[in-house]
């Protein structure tokens with residue numbers, strides 16, 4: 001059995017990976033990395049993940065970082081967990097990867113400009129936040145339109161990309177992005193929040209917080 005440990009923080013993008021682990025149903029340990037206190041820069045954490053980011057998954061003592069890579073590895077290792085659709089051929093597999101890259105390398109950084117504008121300027125963060133809002137607007141509108149005809153990212157079946165999309169739009173919302181009028185996203189939000197693995201991930205986050213305090 002692979003020994004797994006996830007480094008994460010409640011509410012951070014590691015919530016997606018945490019939900020994936022819950023969906024897989026495998027045993028894993030977890031440890032909170034307090035980003036607010038700069039723990040990601042500590043020599044102890046850099047020894048675990050030299051990139052200084054969460055999530056970081058340590059599997060049998062070996063590091064795997066980047067949400068997309070962790071999700072892909074979990075999916076490949078436990079293909080029946082339903083994290084992503086099963087591909088019939090190389091082309092469909094590449095299409096799934098394309099969506100995974102898009103959500104983690106396209107949306108995710110755009111949302112960060114919205115949520116943490118101070119990271120992108122040494123001056124006034126307000127124009128950066130405004131620009132962030134402009135950048136994410138078409139992405140959220142396109143997702144809302146996609147959801148008009150289907151409940152989940154890939155159609156009728158839940159996938160971990162639904163949780164990633166949820167993280168993107170709720171994080172933008174925390175960065176003052178108004179999701180008003182995006183009714184399909186509002187419905188999607190309720191569906192994701194009711195998803196059992198997501199609820200277990202939230203409980204796991206709370207447990208980690210309690211241990212850390």
Ligand SMILES: N[C@@H](CCC(=O)N[C@@H](CS)C(=O)NCC(=O)O)C(=O)O
Pocket residue numbers: 012013014035040052053054055065066067068104108
């Ligand atoms: N591309 C990375 C981004 C990870 C990332 O930016 N994580 C944030 C938390 S959501 C982080 O560790 N921030 C700490 C920092 O940048 O100092 C991934 O998808 O895993």
